[in-house]
Amino acid sequence: xxxxxxxxxxxxxxxxxxxxxxxxxxxxxxxxxxxxxxxxxxxxxxxxxxxxxxxxxxxxxxxxxxxxxxxxxxxxxxxxxxxxxxxxxxxxxxxxxxxxxxxxxxxxxxxxxxxxxxxxxxxxxxxxxxxxxxxxxxxxxxxxxxx
Numbered sequence: 001x002x003x004x005x006x007x008x009x010x011x012x013x014x015x016x017x018x019x020x021x022x023x024x025x026x027x028x029x030x031x032x033x034x035x036x037x038x039x040x041x042x043x044x045x046x047x048x049x050x051x052x053x054x055x056x057x058x059x060x061x062x063x064x065x066x067x068x069x070x071x072x073x074x075x076x077x078x079x080x081x082x083x084x085x086x087x088x089x090x091x092x093x094x095x096x097x098x099x100x101x102x103x104x105x106x107x108x109x110x111x112x113x114x115x116x117x118x119x120x121x122x123x124x125x126x127x128x129x130x131x132x133x134x135x136x137x138x139x140x141x142x143x144x145x146x147x
């Protein structure tokens with residue numbers, strides 16, 4: 001295996017990816033398309049990138065097999081990810097992104113609550129929606145403090 005070629009492929013991919021945080025499995029598949037790297041193993045790639053001066057590998061929390069299958073069914077790849085150190089977002093960018101996601105989530109919860117009340121769902125379901133909205137609002141307040 002040619003580590004210089006692996007490095008070239010990974011750095012190019014990480015630099016051009018629309019999402020700066022790339023699943024290692026995605027990088028592995030990309031590298032294996034090159035004949036010089038077709039035999040590359042995930043463990044080799046992970047160890048190589050963990051020690052690379054331009055790359056940071058983010059280990060994902062352990063996910064139970066059942067949950068991993070659920071996430072995979074939704075198109076969410078679990079497992080470690082890599083990012084170029086130069087593409088790390090600032091604290092403000094992270095807070096703004098979190099704020100955007102939380103706003104979308106609270107909007108969706110508000111719409112669900114409105115529908116639940118209109119359709120006269122069970123009181124427990126309505127209570128849970130209100131509780132979820134309260135937690136989302138609290139998270140938004142914490143993120144606001146980061147800005």
